[in-house]
Amino acid sequence: MTAVTPRFGxxxxxxxxxxxxxxxxxxxxxxxVTNATLRYAGDGQQPPAVQSLSLKIARGExxxxxxxxxxGKSTLMKLLSGLVPASEGVVCVAxxxxxxxxxxxxxxxxxxxxLPWRTVLENVLLPIQIVxxxxxxxxxxRTPFVERATALLSKVGLSGAGDRxxxxxxxxxxxxxxxxxxxxxxPDILLLDEPxxxxxxxxxxxxxxxxxxxxxxxxxxxxxxxxDLVEAVYLADTIHVMSARPGRIVSSTRVDLCRPRRxxxxxxxxxxxxxxxxxxxxxxxxxxx
Amino acid sequence: MNVHRxxxxxxxxxxxxxxxxxxxxxCRVLKIPTFVLPSPSESVAALIEYWPAIxxxxxxxxxxxxxxxxxxxxxxxxxxxxxxxxxxxxxxxxPLLIGFNSVPKVALVPVLVLWFGIGxxxxxxxxxxxxxxxxxxxxxxxxxxxEPELADVLRSxxxxxxxxxxxVGLPRSLPYFFASLKIAITLAFVGAVISETIASNVGIGxxxxxxxxxFRVPLVFAALLVIAGMGILMYAxxxxxxxxxxxxxxxxxx
Numbered sequence: 001m002t003a004v005t006p007r008f009g010x011x012x013x014x015x016x017x018x019x020x021x022x023x024x025x026x027x028x029x030x031x032x033v034t035n036a037t038l039r040y041a042g043d044g045q046q047p048p049a050v051q052s053l054s055l056k057i058a059r060g061e062x063x064x065x066x067x068x069x070x071x072g073k074s075t076l077m078k079l080l081s082g083l084v085p086a087s088e089g090v091v092c093v094a095x096x097x098x099x100x101x102x103x104x105x106x107x108x109x110x111x112x113x114x115l116p117w118r119t120v121l122e123n124v125l126l127p128i129q130i131v132x133x134x135x136x137x138x139x140x141x142r143t144p145f146v147e148r149a150t151a152l153l154s155k156v157g158l159s160g161a162g163d164r165x166x167x168x169x170x171x172x173x174x175x176x177x178x179x180x181x182x183x184x185x186x187p188d189i190l191l192l193d194e195p196x197x198x199x200x201x202x203x204x205x206x207x208x209x210x211x212x213x214x215x216x217x218x219x220x221x222x223x224x225x226x227x228d229l230v231e232a233v234y235l236a237d238t239i240h241v242m243s244a245r246p247g248r249i250v251s252s253t254r255v256d257l258c259r260p261r262r263x264x265x266x267x268x269x270x271x272x273x274x275x276x277x278x279x280x281x282x283x284x285x286x287x288x289x
Numbered sequence: 290m291n292v293h294r295x296x297x298x299x300x301x302x303x304x305x306x307x308x309x310x311x312x313x314x315x316c317r318v319l320k321i322p323t324f325v326l327p328s329p330s331e332s333v334a335a336l337i338e339y340w341p342a343i344x345x346x347x348x349x350x351x352x353x354x355x356x357x358x359x360x361x362x363x364x365x366x367x368x369x370x371x372x373x374x375x376x377x378x379x380x381x382x383x384p385l386l387i388g389f390n391s392v393p394k395v396a397l398v399p400v401l402v403l404w405f406g407i408g409x410x411x412x413x414x415x416x417x418x419x420x421x422x423x424x425x426x427x428x429x430x431x432x433x434x435x436e437p438e439l440a441d442v443l444r445s446x447x448x449x450x451x452x453x454x455x456x457v458g459l460p461r462s463l464p465y466f467f468a469s470l471k472i473a474i475t476l477a478f479v480g481a482v483i484s485e486t487i488a489s490n491v492g493i494g495x496x497x498x499x500x501x502x503x504f505r506v507p508l509v510f511a512a513l514l515v516i517a518g519m520g521i522l523m524y525a526x527x528x529x530x531x532x533x534x535x536x537x538x539x540x541x542x543x
Contacts, residue, residue, distance in 0.1 A: 081445040103447040113438040117460050117537045129456065130446045165537060185446070 029092075030059035030221050031080060031189065036089035037246075038075055048087065049075040051246035057238075060219040064232035065249075066278065067242030068286045073225040075247065077191045080223065081105045094188060102189075103131060106182035106220075110194040112174040114166040120177050121162035124149040127185040134185060145184075152180045156210050172203035176210065183214065189221045196231065205263070208234055212260055229282075233274045234261055241281040251281045327507040332514055335507035342496065347515050350481055350493040353409055354523075357416025358477040365421035365473070366466065369428025373462070374454055379429065390422045395483055402488040412484035412492065419480035420473040427469035431462025464538035467531035474523040482516060 033055040039048040050072040057063045065073050078084045079091050082101040091098040093105075106127070114123045128134045128145050138145050153162055156176040166174055175195060182190055192211075196204040212235060215222055226232050232239045239253045255274060257265055265271055296303075309329045315321070316328035323331060336343060372379045372386075394415055401411035435457055443453050485494025493512050500508035 078441070081441070083441055083444055101445045101447050103445070105445050107438075107442050107445055109438040109441075111436060111438050113436045113442065115439075115457065115460065117463075117535075126456065127442075127446050130443060130448045130452055132447065181442075191445075 029056035031057035036086040047246040053248040064224045064236035072247030104188040106187035108182040112178040124180045243285045331507045332510035336511035346496045353412045354481040357413040360417045361420035365424025369425040373429035373432030415484035416477040416480035420477040423469045427465040431465035432458040464535040470527040
């Protein structure tokens with residue numbers, strides 16, 4: 001029952017529904033993808049973006065997906081969020097089949113995609129203005145949501161930046177805002193599509209720790225798509241390796257390094273060995289037809 | 290440094306003064322007859338002499354232009370939103386729009402006169418049809434060029450098309466819209482004056498036509514100066530509105 005404890009003292013609308021439906025979901029996995037195939041319309045004779053892809057992620061697990069470029073990692077995110085329905089196979093999140101946008105999701109991308117006409121705070125509040133029933137409550141009383149967004153911002157090291165415009169911020173700061181926007185409506189699942197790949201090495205490492213701290217506190221389910229193996233090993237509980245297009249999961253590796261992981265963790269032999277293992281798997285994945 | 294900044298600020302005035310100076314000197318040195326090209330001083334003299342007539346006609350043209358422009362803004366924005374929000378309609382209407390924009394609006398005036406008679410209506414309509422196109426294109430562009438990630442974020446949260454349009458599409462098309470206003474207002478002037486020149490008995494266009502038919506060329510140029518002045522004024526007004534409502538898009542000033 002700990003999973004349905006409301007965060008920030010707000011009613012757990014989305015979580016209630018999930019809990020209600022738990023009886024019809026015999027699988028203990030929060031995310032389960034079974035034999036999913038996706039063909040994009042207009043791709044013609046090209047192989048499908050993903051084919052017979054199967055994947056399970058437990059509730060509260062931090063999963064990473066790595067693979068050669070163009071292997072359909074982003075497609076996997078679109079499948080999970082319900083932005084595109086699978087051509088074949090079954091995608092389930094929180095015990096329900098995903099047939100349309102699932103609304104309990106938070107997303108962040110390589111491109112922070114913030115709104116330049118809004119302040120940082122207003123950017124973070126954007127999902128609140130969309131998601132039901134928050135949007136109606138927000139219209140009645142902004143205060144609790146503003147407090148929540150401000151708390152989030154200070155947690156990622158942006159206290160006092162709420163009134164600035166996003167283009168006044170550095171790339172790393174913009175990405176932090178993007179993370180806050182992905183989390184402000186308390187999503188059950190966080191989908192991250194190479195969120196740190198456009199940042200410089202130091203900023204990236206800082207953001208790894210920011211993300212880890214946020215996740216340790218909220219324990220929401222995370223799927224991180226990345227091509228940085230160090231990032232994957234550092235952050236994830238499980239690393240799934242995807243094959244070249246048509247993408248499917250070819251191997252999964254459990255990462256049992258203790259939390260919170262710190263900078264020193266990255267220089268242990270165990271860590272290096274894991275990175276090496278995953279690297280080898282990707283080599284195999286590339287070679288696969 | 291200071292001199293450089295001063296020069297920067299005074300440059301529009303300097304360029305204008307230089308232009309008129311060159312015109313004046315050119316006319317005098319080359320002894321160009323007044324009925325070919327009057328000098329600025331002769332034009333200004335005509336402006337002062339015929340001021341009451343010019344004023345009445347200028348106000349009339351201004352009203353015609355603003356009316357046509359207002360209709361163009363409403364219609365242009367509506368069409369731009371529709372076309373920008375629906376890829377199907379964009380595809381469907383694109384050839385029609387391009388074809389329509391390619392028709393010389395001068396050719397349209399006689400048709401409008403046939404339908405509505407001589408007077409203010411053809412002038413307003415000409416100003417409208419010539420001015421709405423850039424507005425439509427710009428508003429549609431602003432909506433279409435939305436980052437796909439942003440649309441994904443919103444759609445994954447269950448946002449409707451209207452939500453996305455309202456929260457992102459329209460705000461992000463505002464700078465495009467204001468940029469198009471500056472073009473549209475000057476085009477509206479062109480449309481109104483063209484129509485007045487062909488089929489009207491009032492307005493700056495009509496004044497110019499009747500002045501040139503009686504070889505009062507300085508008066509023609511006085512009218513031209515008035516049109517140019519009004520154009521600059523309207524452009525400045527549009528730019529002011531732009532700074533007020535889409536200042537976030539002009540980052541260099543901050």
